[in-house]
Amino acid sequence: MEITLHLAQQDEADAFLSRSPLAAMIGTLLDQQVPMEWAFTGPYTIARRMGVEELDAGAVAAFDPDEFVRLLSDKPAVHRYPGSMAKRVQQLCQYLVEHYDGEVTEVWRDVDSGRELLRRLNELPGFGKQKAQIFLALLGKQLGVRPEGWREAAGAYGEPEAYRSAADITGPESLAKVREHKRELKAAAKAAKG
Template identity: 40%
Template sequence: MNLSPIPPLDPGDLEGGFVRMMHRFHLAGTLTGDPEADAYLRQDANAVLLGLLYDQRVRAEFAFTGPIRLRNRLGHLDLSRIAAMPLETLQRLFAEKPAVHRFTNRMAALTQAVAHSLCRHYNGQAAQLWADGAPLPEVQARVARLPGFGADKLRKLPYVLHYFGHRDFSQTLGVLNG
């Protein structure tokens, strides 16, 4: 039974935690297993990008719920404010239980570096990386210029954007029948 209005994408050779999340979405209507986190990720493009950044050496569901934990601790997910705060403060907030990410210091530093880059080039708004309708290779090239985004994350990017409702890449990736 498909509970979601979002068409299922063919994951091709993509594997791992996000593929598991895609399957859960079509069976249970939630990607992360936390409807509140899913709603926040659909609402906030910065959260989606940070969730993808955090999808490294932790369960994908934990990675993608990291941005809501960070927002709850900060009271915001304003990248200009994150870029301006002392790194030590951000690291301390990342380490509070439950941690935002397993690698608190590294991911706090990467979060701040991404915030700096987005503030410098995209007015602090991750949506500006893809909202102009640029083709997938251009969107991936833009994201690749950010700290912490390598080939594996770039392969997941169109699926993440599609499933969280930020950009429809179904024509590029192929929709599954049934």
Template identity: 50%
Template sequence: MGLHLSQIDEADELLTDDPLALLIGMVLDQQIPLERAFAAPFELTRRLGRSLDAADLAGMDPEELAAVFSIQPALHRFPAAMAQRTQKLCQIVIDSYDGDAARVWTGAADGKDLLKRVAALPGFGIQKAKIFVALLGKQLGVEAPGWQEATAPFGDAGSYLSVADIVDPQSRDKVRDYKKQLKAAAKTAVS
């Protein structure tokens, strides 16, 4: 089964097949539509003219990478900041995982360890880390023991709470509806 987060076949194929692309997409998934965030790694490969490589991205001149992120339409609402965050992510992949992004999850002892590893990445707070681990477990078959408990409530079967639950346009709409309800409830609570 492949991912369907960008709703663009080539971009979703890259997310499914390239762990670094998936991590970058998740990093970018904030303050922009999720489809745009998860399409960005594919667009980045197009702009660079090559596959994503942690050492290559970490070693790029920061201004050059920010310029690539800034080409219109920009890869993110905050292209320079996200280019910098992407470089930091890639440096951690090199330093801690020998340049292999998949080792973030393949080397985890259990769900708690996996959550700790993901939460240590730049741009991943605890909630985003839980969502990402739930995505790995629900859609990519990552079976670190205890991943569902570590990701509650995002690991719950049959939920539509996050990108971990998006498998098609209908499930995406259910996740969006849930997030709209959360925002409405938050507004009501503040009023």
């Protein structure tokens, strides 16, 4: 089954995300405090700057940390906070090397429940409960990884046509719906404070 993600909203970056589960995971990690498209373009930019066709967790983990910060900081920067995000990306890749032999798909291969997969995702550096649930929903909704109970484990992000996160983005129209949902959440939070 050929999968095409539309999270970066750029053909080359989306093709890269579609063929690289590690890229999709790194994009999810980067998806905070920047526009979603910027975050999900990041893995493609990192690979190009590293001079590689595919991202490899071992190569990212072993990359000189200062050079990796520079690589993410070069203009245009991969993230608003390239230094801290470079560290997080390397920590994620180091964890994948130590616990899954650098194979990101081992995180979900042979899991027998959504709850177990959520637990494994929650253990990843930089993945709190919300990010783990969003990535679990992305795996289930778009990447065909659907252990029993995955929707329940993903919480509200697992609901069909929820339009809450990157897991629901399949093109410009769904991106607009997700953005509208996020605007509504911010407005409600602001009203609650006021």
